[in-house]
Amino acid sequence: MQDKTILEVKHLSKKFGETDVLKDIDGTVKSGEVICVIGPSGAGKSTFLRCLNLLEKPTSGEVNFEGTDLTNVDDKQLVKLRERMGMVFQSFNLFPNMTVIENLKLAPIRVKGMADAEAEKTGMHLLGLVGLQEKAHVYPSSLSGGQQQRVAIARALAMNPEVMLFDEPTSALDPEMVGEVLEVMQKLANEGMTMVVVTHEMGFAKEVADEVWFMADGYILEKGKPEDVFDHPQNERAKDFIGKIIQSV
Amino acid sequence: MKKRVKAIIQVIMVIGIFLTLGIWQTTQADAADNSLQRIKQRGELIMVTSPDYPPYEFQVNKNGKSRIVGMDIDVAKKVAKDLHVKLVIKSMNFDSLLVAIQTGKADMAIGGINPTTTRRQSVDFSKIYYSGGQSFLINSSDVNKYKSVKNLRGATIGAQTGTLQYGLAKKKIPNSTVKGMDKSTDLVLALKTHKIDALGIEKPSAEAYVKNDPSLKMIPSGYHLDKNEVGAAIAFKKGSDSLVNAVNKSIDQIKQQHLTDQYLASAGKYMKVNTVNTSMWHYWSYFAKGVEYTILISIVATFFGVLIGVILALMRFSKQKWIRGLAISYTEFIRGTPLMVQVMFVYFGIGVVVNIPALISGMIAVSLNSGAYVAEIIRGGINSVAAGQTEAAESLGLSKRDMMRFVILPQAFKNIWPALGNEFISLIKESSIVSIIGVTDLIYQLNIVRADTYRGVMPIFVAMLLYFIMTFALTRLLNHYEGKMKHAG
Numbered sequence: 001m002q003d004k005t006i007l008e009v010k011h012l013s014k015k016f017g018e019t020d021v022l023k024d025i026d027g028t029v030k031s032g033e034v035i036c037v038i039g040p041s042g043a044g045k046s047t048f049l050r051c052l053n054l055l056e057k058p059t060s061g062e063v064n065f066e067g068t069d070l071t072n073v074d075d076k077q078l079v080k081l082r083e084r085m086g087m088v089f090q091s092f093n094l095f096p097n098m099t100v101i102e103n104l105k106l107a108p109i110r111v112k113g114m115a116d117a118e119a120e121k122t123g124m125h126l127l128g129l130v131g132l133q134e135k136a137h138v139y140p141s142s143l144s145g146g147q148q149q150r151v152a153i154a155r156a157l158a159m160n161p162e163v164m165l166f167d168e169p170t171s172a173l174d175p176e177m178v179g180e181v182l183e184v185m186q187k188l189a190n191e192g193m194t195m196v197v198v199t200h201e202m203g204f205a206k207e208v209a210d211e212v213w214f215m216a217d218g219y220i221l222e223k224g225k226p227e228d229v230f231d232h233p234q235n236e237r238a239k240d241f242i243g244k245i246i247q248s249v
Numbered sequence: 250m251k252k253r254v255k256a257i258i259q260v261i262m263v264i265g266i267f268l269t270l271g272i273w274q275t276t277q278a279d280a281a282d283n284s285l286q287r288i289k290q291r292g293e294l295i296m297v298t299s300p301d302y303p304p305y306e307f308q309v310n311k312n313g314k315s316r317i318v319g320m321d322i323d324v325a326k327k328v329a330k331d332l333h334v335k336l337v338i339k340s341m342n343f344d345s346l347l348v349a350i351q352t353g354k355a356d357m358a359i360g361g362i363n364p365t366t367t368r369r370q371s372v373d374f375s376k377i378y379y380s381g382g383q384s385f386l387i388n389s390s391d392v393n394k395y396k397s398v399k400n401l402r403g404a405t406i407g408a409q410t411g412t413l414q415y416g417l418a419k420k421k422i423p424n425s426t427v428k429g430m431d432k433s434t435d436l437v438l439a440l441k442t443h444k445i446d447a448l449g450i451e452k453p454s455a456e457a458y459v460k461n462d463p464s465l466k467m468i469p470s471g472y473h474l475d476k477n478e479v480g481a482a483i484a485f486k487k488g489s490d491s492l493v494n495a496v497n498k499s500i501d502q503i504k505q506q507h508l509t510d511q512y513l514a515s516a517g518k519y520m521k522v523n524t525v526n527t528s529m530w531h532y533w534s535y536f537a538k539g540v541e542y543t544i545l546i547s548i549v550a551t552f553f554g555v556l557i558g559v560i561l562a563l564m565r566f567s568k569q570k571w572i573r574g575l576a577i578s579y580t581e582f583i584r585g586t587p588l589m590v591q592v593m594f595v596y597f598g599i600g601v602v603v604n605i606p607a608l609i610s611g612m613i614a615v616s617l618n619s620g621a622y623v624a625e626i627i628r629g630g631i632n633s634v635a636a637g638q639t640e641a642a643e644s645l646g647l648s649k650r651d652m653m654r655f656v657i658l659p660q661a662f663k664n665i666w667p668a669l670g671n672e673f674i675s676l677i678k679e680s681s682i683v684s685i686i687g688v689t690d691l692i693y694q695l696n697i698v699r700a701d702t703y704r705g706v707m708p709i710f711v712a713m714l715l716y717f718i719m720t721f722a723l724t725r726l727l728n729h730y731e732g733k734m735k736h737a738g
Contacts, residue, residue, distance in 0.1 A: 055640055083646025093641035097659040106655055107645035152641075159645060 004031040005064075006163050006194050007052060012061035014047055021047045023218040025061070029163065034195045036205035036226075039215035040241055045198045046090075048215065049167050052196065053085045054078060066162070083111050086156030086164040090172050092148040094140040100127070100151050101136040104158045111159070119158075126154040130184050146177030150184055157188075164188065166197040202245050206230055214238045284489035285332075288356055294329045294336050297355040297687075298322070299343040301432055301700035303457045304516035305361040305481070308697050310532060315697070318519045320453070321359045321481075323512035324378055324503060328357075328483075331499040341607070341687030342431055344411045345593075347372055350486050352597045353604070357483050357496070361451055363413040364482040373493055377480030378500045379509045383414060383470035384455045386440060386448040389463065395447060398471040401425065407436045407445035413478060414449035421472055431685075432696050438705030440465070451481075453513065457520055461703050527702035529711050539694030540715055546612055546680045546690060551673050553616035558623025565628050576624070583621035589682050591618055596686045611683030611690075615676065622672055630665035631657060663734055670727035674720045691715060 007029040014022040021044045029035055037045045050056040052063060054070050063070045065081055073081065095103050104123035108114040114122075127133045130150035140148055149169055156164060166185065170178045182204050189195060189208045199205060205212055205226060212229040214222040214237075221235040233239045288294050298321060300306045306319035317338050329336035339355055346358040350372050361381070364374035385406075387395050395401060403424040408415035410429035418427045428445055430436050437458060440448045447468075450458075455467040472478075483500075485493055503509060529536075564576035583591070595617075596610035605613065634657050642652040684693035691712055698708040 053644060055643065079643075079646050079648060082644060085644070087641075087644035089637060089641065091637050093635075093637040095638065095641070095656050095660075097656075097663075107647060110648075110651045110655070111646045155645070165644075 005029070006031050006066060007196070008062075008064040009052070010062040010064070012048070012051060012063065013059050014044075014051060014056060015059045021218055022051065022058070025218075025220055027213065027220060027223070029194060029196060031162075031194055032192045033210045034189045034193075034197065034208055035211050035213060036209035037196065037198045037213045037215055038200070038202065038205055038241075043215040044218045045215050046167050049165050049196060049198050052165055053082055053087060055087075083107070083159050084162050086159060086161035088149070088152050088156055088164065088166045088169050090168040092140075092145070092152045092172070094148055094152055094155070096140050099137050099139055100132070100143070103140070103151060104155050107155075108158050123154070123158055126157050127151075129157075129187070130154045131180075144177060145173045146180045149173065149177075149181045153181075153184055153188075163194040163196065166195065166199070168198050168200065170199070170201055202230070214241070216241070282488050282490050284356070284486070285491035285495050288332065288334055288492065292334050294325075294332060294334045294357070295339060295355040296325050296336065297339045297341055297346050297349045297358045298325075298360045299346060300340050301434055301696060302343075302361055302451075302454055303520055303700070304453050304513055305451070306359075307516075307520070308701055309519045310535065310701060315535065319516045320379065320509060320512040321361065323515070324483075324500075324509070325357075325359050327503060327508065328496050328499045331502075332495060339607070339687060342685050343409055344431060345597075345685065345687075347484060348593075348597050350484050352601050353486065354597070354600060356489075356492065357485050359483045361454070361481045362484055363480065364477050364484075365413055365416075366477070368484070371487070372484045373487055373489055375483040375485070375493055375496045376500045377476060377482045378503055380476065380480040381454075382452040382479050383417060383472050383474065384450060384452045385468050385470060386437070386450055386455050386458055386465050387446065387468060388440060388443070389466050391446065392466055395468060397468060398422070401447055404446035405444075406447050406449055407439055408449040409433055409436065414451070417470075417472060417474075417478070418449045432700070434696060434699040434703075434705065437462075437465075437703070438699075441705065457517075458703070460517075461520065527704055529698075529707055532698045532702070532708075535694045535698050536691070536711060536715060538689060539691035539712070540719070542608070542688060542690040542693075543677060543680060544719065546608075546615060546683060546688070547673070547677045549612045550615040550619050550676055550680060553612075554619030554623050554672070554676070555669075557616065557620025558627055561620060561624035562627035562631070565624070566631070580621045580624055583618055584625075588614070588618050588679055589685065592682055592686060607683075607686045607688050610686060611680070611688045615680050615683065618679075619672065619676055623669065626665055626668045626672060627661070629668070630661035633664045634660045666727075666731055666734065670724070670731070673727070674723055677719050677723065678716060 005028055009025055009027045012022055012025040013020070025048060037048065039045055047056055051058045054063065058071055061071070065085065068081060070078065070081060095106070098106065101120065101123050104126060105116070105119040108119040108122065109116060124133060124136060127136055130153055132147060132150055135143060135147065140151065143151065169185070170181050173181065178201070182201060185197070186208055209226050211223060212226045213220050214229060214235065216237045222229055222233060222238045229238065230242055233242050298306045298317065300308050300317045304319055306317060306321045308315050309318050317340065322338070326336055341349060343360060346360055346362065347368065349355050350358045364377065385398065385401065401422050405426045405428060406418040406422060407428045407430065408418050410431055415427060415429050418425060428439070430439065433450065433454070436445070436448050439445045441464060459465050459467050483496060561576045561580060564572050567573055592611060592614040595614040596605065596607060599605065600610065638656055638660065639652065642656045681690060681692040684690050684696070687693070695708050695712040699705060702708070
């Protein structure tokens with residue numbers, strides 16, 4: 001199982017107008033792996049992540065998801081493939097017009113055609129997993145940022161995805177709420193979920209990641225086990241970045 | 250740049266379509282003369298008039314019932330009787346009378362119309378049935394100042410827009426400033442409040458005012474005029490010879506038997522009925538009818554405006570370029586032209602192709618207009634929903650349709666609602682423009698009451714109050730629902 005490739009990126013490039021944001025990126029994510037993407041602001045980390053489920057359309061290159069090149073399918077197929085990839089955003093993006101449980105039930109019912117009762121059951125189970133069962137019937141606006149992000153994780157999990165993409169999930173949170181979200185993510189990782197996490201939480205990356213990818217200026221400059229990347233970075237930029245991070249901690 | 254050029258081309262295309270319609274209309278006028286035959290077949294003679302011109306034509310309020318009466322109406326009745334058909338009376342602004350004839354909205358226009366050479370170029374006229382003569386109304390307090398027409402040199406003179414009096418004052422009173430207004434009631438009020446020094450008006454009309462209002466006096470015009478500039482005749486669409494000939498026979502009888510004297514006398518009696526009780530309560534049924542029509546038009550226009558607006562907004566999000574272009578052109582064109590012109594276009598312009606009654610025309614025009622604004626409100630509301638919502642919905646694998654239905658539209662609606670509320674409120678106010686084509690909305694009724702009671706200001710105040718009550722009630726209602734929506738998260 002451990003060796004099955006879920007995502008494979010080949011020669012991925014992305015331009016915004018004349019600006020090269022991603023330059024010829026390669027990478028492989030295997031089943032059950034947790035990849036943490038780190039690097040300075042403006043490195044192209046978020047753009048890279050958003051290219052993985054085609055929220056951003058790559059300018060060139062391939063994004064293979066379980067053997068299908070996402071850059072080469074029509075809109076209908078893309079929608080079908082996307083439901084198998086969960087995504088968690090920096091700004092949560094819960095639907096404010098629905099209660100927490102309705103947020104969780106919408107996609108399973110509308111996309112998978114799940115019965116309401118079953119969706120409710122799954123939803124409540126997932127809320128239990130993120131520790132928010134008692135908030136099932138409130139609106140997102142009455143939740144704290146940390147709680148909202150946990151709901152957002154549960155909502156993505158409700159589609160039973162094969163891979164979870166996290167786009168700086170703790171960056172918009174007050175410091176005291178970062179812990180509760182990371183805890184949920186760690187739990188997920190321990191259960192064997194395949195995850196790609198763009199993050200500034202070096203502690204989390206060090207502890208949870210199977211592999212750390214260091215990005216700067218649109219390139220992946222260093223890839224490796226966390227202890228290698230953090231303790232013996234080879235690339236000058238990575239050395240510099242990690243040096244600064246460790247100083248500030 | 251390219252986009253702009255394209256937009257301009259689209260607008261030109263739309264204008265082109267309207268022009269084609271217009272040309273088609275003029276060619277229609279050349280059709281063979283079956284004017285008399287058509288009326289006999291229909292059994293109805295449709296006339297238009299502007300009932301704010303006593304004693305020629307005005308409305309009376311007797312036992313709570315409103316009727317149009319006056320010398321002209323008696324003339325028209327006689328004509329209809331001689332033709333053995335039923336008389337149907339439509340009313341609209343004096344300005345619009347000849348247009349209504351040209352566009353076939355009515356068979357004849359009657360309203361103290363002087364058959365001048367200019368007018369003869371666009372319509373046919375019967376023989377003159379009455380010669381009144383021109384005069385001026387002045388304030389009693391100015392009697393010494395304006396002893397005769399010669400003293401009016403350099404004065405400000407009022408006249409109804411589109412009337413002979415307007416042109417005459419301009420031409421014949423040296424150095425004068427001529428102010429035009431639609432309604433003679435407004436002109437009288439302007440005179441009494443000294444916004445104008447004198448009011449050019451037909452003699453019988455002036456006499457009627459003087460009789461009912463001691464603060465007004467009349468002086469003769471002293472114009473040397475030919476008979477076409479003092480007489481009143483009935484107007485018909487060009488090429489209606491058979492009808493004109495038939496009507497002329499009736500007019501010959503009217504003249505032989507001096508029937509107009511009789512008609513004027515009975516008109517005078519009606520005027521006394523009107524001025525017996527000029528309290529606003531006495532006219533409550535007029536205002537009630539006005540409110541009823543204003544509300545009716547607003548409700549219908551709101552409904553169809555939202556419908557059209559939703560369709561247009563959806564078109565704006567279409568993948569097809571031409572569908573988007575069509576919606577943009579429509580919106581830009583409607584927003585770039587006055588509602589008043591649109592109302593007249595639907596009634597007179599489209600009316601050439603299909604004859605639409607005034608009320609329906611008004612509703613159509615206001616709905617079409619509102620649709621363009623509602624579309625922009627909806628588009629703005631949808632665009633105001635954060636981009637993250639779309640991304641979250643996409644990442645969950647929701648279809649475009651589900652995304653709109655469950656995520657975007659419910660949120661957009663909350664933003665749309667207050668702006669939509671403002672649109673409804675302005676509809677109530679702006680729908681007042683339909684009065685120009687004779688729809689009996691509140692503004693129209695207000696003018697009737699003013700003409701009937703010779704009271705200039707009070708009816709305006711009442712109408713103002715009624716408009717405010719309507720819009721205020723609507724505001725409260727909308728706020729109530731807005732509050733409810735906020736509560737729902």
